[in-house]
Amino acid sequence: MTLKTFFEKFDQLADAPNAVPKMRELILQLAVQGKLVPQDPNDEPAANLISQIAEEKRRLVAAKIIREKDEATPITEDELPFEAPFGWEWARLSSITRRIHYGYTASAKADLNDVRLLRITDIQNNFVDWPSVPGCEIAQEDVAQYQLERGDILVARTGGTVGKTYLVHDVPVVAVFASYLIRIQGGSSLFDRYLKLFLESPTYWVQLEEGARGAAQPNVNGQTLGRMVVSVPPLAEQRRIVAKVDELMALCDRLEAQQQEQETRHAALARASLARFADAPTPANLPFLFHPSYAIPPADLRKSILTLAVQGKLVHRVTCDGIGSDILKDAKVTEAPPDDVPKLPEHWTWARLGSIATRMDSGWSPACSSEPADIDEWGVLKTTAVQTLQYQEVQNKALPPSLSPRPEHEVLDGDILFTRAGPMNRVGILCVARPTRKKLMISDKIIRIHLVAGIDPDFAALAMNAGHSSTLIEGLKSGMAASQVNISQPKLRSVPIPVPPLAEQRRIVAKVEQLMTLVNALETQLAASRAIAANLLSALVAELTGTPNDGKVAVPSASTTGRRGRPRKS
Numbered sequence: 001m002t003l004k005t006f007f008e009k010f011d012q013l014a015d016a017p018n019a020v021p022k023m024r025e026l027i028l029q030l031a032v033q034g035k036l037v038p039q040d041p042n043d044e045p046a047a048n049l050i051s052q053i054a055e056e057k058r059r060l061v062a063a064k065i066i067r068e069k070d071e072a073t074p075i076t077e078d079e080l081p082f083e084a085p086f087g088w089e090w091a092r093l094s095s096i097t098r099r100i101h102y103g104y105t106a107s108a109k110a111d112l113n114d115v116r117l118l119r120i121t122d123i124q125n126n127f128v129d130w131p132s133v134p135g136c137e138i139a140q141e142d143v144a145q146y147q148l149e150r151g152d153i154l155v156a157r158t159g160g161t162v163g164k165t166y167l168v169h170d171v172p173v174v175a176v177f178a179s180y181l182i183r184i185q186g187g188s189s190l191f192d193r194y195l196k197l198f199l200e201s202p203t204y205w206v207q208l209e210e211g212a213r214g215a216a217q218p219n220v221n222g223q224t225l226g227r228m229v230v231s232v233p234p235l236a237e238q239r240r241i242v243a244k245v246d247e248l249m250a251l252c253d254r255l256e257a258q259q260q261e262q263e264t265r266h267a268a269l270a271r272a273s274l275a276r277f278a279d280a281p282t283p284a285n286l287p288f289l290f291h292p293s294y295a296i297p298p299a300d301l302r303k304s305i306l307t308l309a310v311q312g313k314l315v316h317r318v319t320c321d322g323i324g325s326d327i328l329k330d331a332k333v334t335e336a337p338p339d340d341v342p343k344l345p346e347h348w349t350w351a352r353l354g355s356i357a358t359r360m361d362s363g364w365s366p367a368c369s370s371e372p373a374d375i376d377e378w379g380v381l382k383t384t385a386v387q388t389l390q391y392q393e394v395q396n397k398a399l400p401p402s403l404s405p406r407p408e409h410e411v412l413d414g415d416i417l418f419t420r421a422g423p424m425n426r427v428g429i430l431c432v433a434r435p436t437r438k439k440l441m442i443s444d445k446i447i448r449i450h451l452v453a454g455i456d457p458d459f460a461a462l463a464m465n466a467g468h469s470s471t472l473i474e475g476l477k478s479g480m481a482a483s484q485v486n487i488s489q490p491k492l493r494s495v496p497i498p499v500p501p502l503a504e505q506r507r508i509v510a511k512v513e514q515l516m517t518l519v520n521a522l523e524t525q526l527a528a529s530r531a532i533a534a535n536l537l538s539a540l541v542a543e544l545t546g547t548p549n550d551g552k553v554a555v556p557s558a559s560t561t562g563r564r565g566r567p568r569k570s
Helices: 003-008 019-033 046-062 140-146 192-198 202-212 222-227 235-279 283-290 298-310 324-330 457-465 467-475 489-493 502-545
Strands: 089-092 097-102 116-118 153-156 165-167 175-177 181-186 229-232 349-352 357-362 379-381 396-398 416-419 430-432 446-451 478-481 484-486 496-499
Touching: 019 192, 019 202, 019 235, 019 502, 046 089, 046 097, 046 229, 097 222, 140 175, 153 192, 165 192, 181 192, 181 222, 192 229, 192 235, 202 222, 298 457, 298 467, 298 502, 324 349, 324 496, 357 489, 416 457, 430 457, 446 457, 457 467, 457 496, 457 502, 467 496
Parallel strands: 116 175
Antiparallel strands: 089 229, 097 181, 153 165, 153 181, 349 496, 357 446, 379 396, 416 430, 416 446, 478 484
16 A cells, blocks of 8 residues: 555545544654655765764864763664664664753743743744743853754653644744753754654654653653654655655645535534424434434434424424313412523423422432442442433442431432532433332432423423523532532422423423434444544554554564664565
8 A cells, every 4th residue: 555545545534533633643654764755775874964963063062062972872672663764774862963951941021032031832833923932031151052043943841742842943033942841953964854753753752652651740851852763864865755744744734624624514514404403303304314414413413302302393293182281280280380481382381390399309328338239238329320311220339237228218210310419510410210220219419309290200301401491400500619519409499391291291202212212323323434434544554654553653573783774675
């Protein structure tokens, strides 16, 4: 397989997660392996370049421009990540650079501009807005040691951008670099853009991670950088490699733009499809929801289905079902429906949860074992047993034998369970306990709700999970911190719930279950498609780079002749 063929197959790979970023990584890896452009036997060998750099460093040391460093340790066989082509050399970064050193320690001052202090935060997407870089106080004799020059490469030492690099293209102001950056100054016989390219490749990142392993926080230091092994091509080939990388990265830019344009079109089609179904939620319009060209995210589909369900737009009215207000009359609910609520179908009505609840109570939270209860043991439900419209009875803790159970808190089939306290994202979750085993009790962080006859608990759970009711419940959360919020029973009782006729409630629940089954199948299909694309992408990358299909750089099993590359095998 060639790289050209790989790009031609991109449509088959586009569904793979992060397809274009992985293609960029592939280009960089092929570049530093010598597989991106052909070798030219007339090129001056890289060994000559390394000798020239060593001579240059000796002159600079003699002139006291740089300090003499200890001789780099020889490169061992086990350190070579791959076999380099003939004419290339393996060298430690410290051997092919004039200097690797830390920046200047000073406070940034916005009111100074004679000497700018370049910081990590000033470098964004390989760009520096020099007029916005603050200045610093620095003695004139120190400026020369830290002053930035064209061709310098800066490496972030720590933080979220650790290891990221920036090639100084031009410096329109006098500037030094801050102490959280490391400067690499390459030898004059090394093309700075090739070195920058290497410091973006997977080979670089693998070595960086290995060098930082065991540290308390992600970081990189000058010693780690200096010990890195770098594949060094002849200078002429370095320039050809950089030109080819520029060409292929531009192609990646175009592919990325095409993907974004396609995603924008799909998003517009998805919105149109959802709007069409919302206006006319009929079986004839269902195919628009699940058409693969629209690529509607399953989460959006689920949300839309629930919203349409509680707005009365999912099933047709059957006149003989009656009207929702009859349920309230039969249950002797005298409270008037709330006024400040959205409009419903004319045969539906609104009722506050407190007026249609026959029981709302919380449970008991004794100190329990961390293990779930056996089938014949009593246990207490954790709040994680309550998921959005899903009940997970296995999420419970066994009651210690020393404590007597409290049967009045036992969960019964059909109970509505509502999480009232806990972290922000876990409060206001509800489901129906169906089915449930015996001898499980609710905790005091769960509210159990029983409703009047004529209101299906599954429909009530749907109604509280979507639309106006769900929005109000979200707004009822209160607490001193996001890690511990609460919704009180009086607040919960005030939430209005839509009430259609009972037969219609059941048809809505059945239709939601039917559609959710389709969404689940669609989600499985999408996941399988992405997995196939990801596997194909990994296989093709492995074929091109000659690495195992695990995303890592391989160490060749064959021995190599020291640091020097060998003729590439056909």
